[in-house]
Amino acid sequence: MSTANHTGGFHHAHHFDSAEHQYESSKQGIWLFLVTEILMFGGLFVGYSIYHSLYPQVFHAGSKQLSVVLGAVNTVVLLFSSFTMALGINYVQRGLKKKAIIALAVTIACAAIFMVVKFFEYTHKFHVGTVPGKYAYTEELSASGEKVTKVGALLAEANKLSVAEREHKLHLDETEYEHLTLLERTKNWPLFFGFYFVMSGIHGLHVLAGAFLIFWVLLKVIKNQVGPEYFTPVEGVGLFWHVVDLIWIYLFPLLYLVG
């Protein structure tokens, strides 16, 4: 039972000796949880490295499709949000409530920016047909009875148009057109987008979860439920957020740059 003891503003459950004891235990619990997160993504990294070594050309052609600029912007956004998260924890520990609120709010805003950028990246991928696995193939069969990919259909349409018309009508500029042509010639390329969507998708879910958790501790800061004497939830959420950033720092080069 959580018959919490309140002595001098301290806040610890009955089965701990002191607030510090409780803090240390909570921190160990959070670190263990983060280990499980890393291991879960570890499975994906293992899968990625196996298939990357089997089909380097697939990953090369696939990663050419991703926008390094957008990926880099998101990396910077997340790194900055890690900084503001750390600031937020520091402000809470020092009892600077207003500054803490601003720092945490900026962190949430960064998470939102990250997700908006991801939204544009995803929708563009859907538009040009670089989607995972079976959805890369259209239902219609070509005259010879073969399966046609969505990219193939798009390129066939693009070939009938002039460069200017192509850019206006299909939103394909010259480099993108070249990259798609490269992709089309690469066997099994939907596999890359399988990894891209699963890895960045699960990471995106973690960003959302992190944003909600930061919002939760932000409310705690506003309601004065955390402060210099008790800041375990803020620090725990902060650690989670750093791990979410860390995973992206691995995903960005793997997906966007390695090709």
Added chain:
Amino acid sequence: MAHEQHNYLNHQKGIWSWLTTLDHKRIGIMYFIAIMSFFFLGGVFALLVRAELFTPGKTLFSADVYNRMMTYHGAIMVFMVIVPGIPAIFGNFVLPIMIGAKDVAFPRLNLMSWYMLMIGAAITGSTLFLENVDTGWTFYTPYSSIKTGLGVIPMVLGVFIIGFSSILTGLNFIVTTHKLRAPGMTMNRIPLMVWALYSTAILQVLATPVLAITLLLLIAEKTLGVGIFDPQLGGDPVLFQHFFWFYSHPAVYIMILPAMGVISELVATYSRKIIFGYTAIAYSSLAIAGVSFLVWGHHMFVSGQSEFAGILFSFITMLVGVPTAIKLFNWIATMYKGSIRLDAPMLFAIGFMFLFTIGGLTGVYLASTGMDVHFHDTYFVVAHFHYVMVGGTLMALMGALIYWFPKVTGKIYSDLTGRISWVFIFSGFNVTFFPQFILGNMGMPRRYYDYLPTFTELNQMSTFGSWLIGTGFLVGLFGVIYALLKGKEAGNNPFGGKTLEWTIPSPPPHENFDKTPVLTGGPYEYR
């Protein structure tokens, strides 16, 4: 409960106080009720599967129904009964008391783990009514990802959520063991049950995330067709097996290590002797946990992996035998010249050693690459892992139930009932599974609906044995109800145990200890 003493059972009243309780002892009881219900369901499926195999061809059901019953039997028993079984029920109840703590480190997380198990079980169970799953509990691709129906998705999602429950319980136990030990309770003085649960918790935390991602990938494969397991798109179905067994082999030790912890307690208590080789038993748990991560490849000797990988996995697999044998020989050394009392829990402990030894030794056959080609996916394998998992874990579970029953409820479990139950389970178990070694050697494949007429007698013997086991567990259940209604008052320490839980009243008070205990010696100081 004479003269209305204050304890955890009457601390609060009403069903709501149970469903929102943060007391590790009450959560342990809630796990007991839930897991025993799953066990009943899984057991009924087992009896039906065996009944179908009474004669070759169709006996009772169509092949389709048989495949589904076999799948549910496996999935329920593995994910909802044997994996959570001992740690969630008895670990929750005794671990904090054994180390002198008032509760686990995170009581709310503990309650959440229980709800996770319930939600996961509900989603998995819902497939019984929505769309039956016929993949077998291993969900092997490409059958699960491409061929069979969509029921696999909720089934796998349920298992994913149950995995969360397992991770959170493990995490809770690790922090509890690290941070909440009473003064004087050094790591080398914690009871062996705690060592076993601690090693199990490490496995739960480190292995389960890999299962989680594997199941998520299977869902992604089925909904998006991501291609990671689909050869048409360049993927590889064998990767699923690697990922799956990277979890599921350590999971075998998640099932068996807590059982070994129980056996250590039982052997010490019922031999009235200081345990032989405390350190060896304690660290062999960690050794088993460590080695278990390196052996998953023995499930795939015939999957086309390289010969070198086969040899390596074969060697490391046999290595697991070393720490296991250390435990077994230490138990026997403990019993040597002890004042052994053959009470029901001790009978279950001896039954464990007997059956687990057979299971372990047949494991060496399967670890030999050459032999495995002959035995692979035959009934030999079925017999082997039932000897290990059922003969091991369920024997220990019954032993633990009778041993800690007085502590949990304040009533004595009738020893006679326990012994009758043991006779049925132990003999029935051997009648059921020993013929399967022979069937496997003769070449009967596992999982099959039909078999050659030559195998009929042995199959009938096996089915007959399953009825004996069923009877044994029913007797066990009767014992629980009888003890609750008419059991004798237990007193603090009916069996003369030396660990901390026997120093407090039964049932224990709400906060376990009125005064935090201070330890000055090890856990098993008999003589």
